[in-house]
Amino acid sequence: MPSKEKNTCVRSKIWLQNRDGDVIFGHGRIKILKAIQKHGSINAAAQSLNMSYRGAWKRIKNAEERLDHPLLESKIGGHSGGGSKLTPFALELMERFEAMQEKVELIADCTYEELFSDLLS
Template identity: 50%
Template sequence: MEGFDVATFKPHPKKLVVRSKIWIEDENGDVVFGSGRLRILNAVEEHGSILAASKQLNMSYRAVWGKIKATEERLGQPLLSRKAGGARGGGSELTPLGKALVERFRQLQKLTETAADNLFQDIFIDGLDYKTF
């Protein structure tokens, strides 16, 4: 390999890990769902409101609302059911679609991480013979 210095290569590197990040896009390349929106919906579910979720996430209400609204528009269905404010306050909760999206994205993340870990082990760790360098 060009530029490879055998003298400085350590045959037993520290533990290596692979990282992967997934998200879902529409046909225009616009983000529909990913880890950021997952955190948003988790926070809304936990706190019962967009405002409380935005505070927990240290994001503006407008940014949180904008991401939720963009995903709803791209899916053509609501992710939250909203109650208007007033004396007793308002709130939001996940629709059945919102709950399903959260659960399935978590599944997809876990399966993707497991597959990436296994492929990395097979191809990069087990498949790379350090002694041949």
Template identity: 50%
Template sequence: MAAKTKKVRVKSKVWLEDRQGRIIFGLGRMRILRAIQKCGSLNAAAKDLKMSYRAVWGKIKVTEDALGKPLLVKSQGGSAGGGSTLTPYAHTLMERYLALSRIVDTQADDLFESGFLDPR
């Protein structure tokens, strides 16, 4: 690596959006799903993320509506309270998103390291 490129690095972000430019899935949605998985409920995940329940639910709903598949299985309250778990589709979406992000990062790193700043 040339001395110049040691001071500069390439960064990239990957997200899915609809044709109107609304974000459908990205790092934020990934964090929400991970928090639901960890906390066991939408409400607990919202608190953990320091977000409102409405904001977390709204983001999940936009994603579910756009993709046409549920991300959560919700159980009703009661004495033990309600909860949410991720659907198999949500797990697959997370795995595929991470795989896509790794590919983009690797390709960007490879292009950058191949002399991006010093084309010949």
């Protein structure tokens, strides 16, 4: 008997927000931070993501203000134009957020199987 592939699955997307509903951190900011880590600057990261420099910078600055922690530091002692690197706080935040996403996906997958496997298989 051929194996039957499922036609449906569950997907989840999480982000951190403040009490006012403003996004603090999520997958979009992780993409920007990873691109900065890879390319060494906000400008190069923005170009690689087909974003404007201003759009990438604004998302990072908003996150920093809402978190009350810096996510980036200058590669060359605070001088502009020297590129950027992620702070230890940013690296830890990314690691924990991704771990949380993995747990949420696992729970969602298990819950989906429990509640829908017989109905939508």
